[in-house]
Amino acid sequence: MAKPIATTKDTLEEYRAAVAAKPNSVEAQTNLGWGLYGKGQYEEAIKQFDKAVAMNAQHLDANYGLGLACKKAGNKAQAISAFEKTINLLAVAEDQARAQLMKRIIQNHLSDLRK
Secondary structure, three states: OOOOOOOOHHHHHHHHHHHHHOOOOHHHHHHHHHHHHHOOOHHHHHHHHHHHHHHOOOOHHHHHHHHHHHHHHOOHHHHHHHHHHHHHHHOOOOOHHHHHHHHHHHHHHHHHHOO
8 A cells, every 4th residue: 555655845746757657547646645645735635546546446545545635634524435435445455454454444534534
């Protein structure tokens, strides 16, 4: 799973360059989303994760990132929807031990959002 590691301007620019070079790459779009999320640019991250999900609705990382970014941006309904979809995708994940851990984390996010 991609992680929000972009903490420098250079890294974020590398993600942008990757998207420019391969605009139809779901991985490039997702990585840019994580980079923006890591910089606290949640609205821009949402746009990137949305692009990735539009390219591949079954992309686990893009859906999870979308949920996290929406939660941070205060978009509760969209965050809940993205997290619920991610849980459904986890049901068919290859690594079920990891999937169960992620499911518990997501359920905590959903609990917070539904309060």
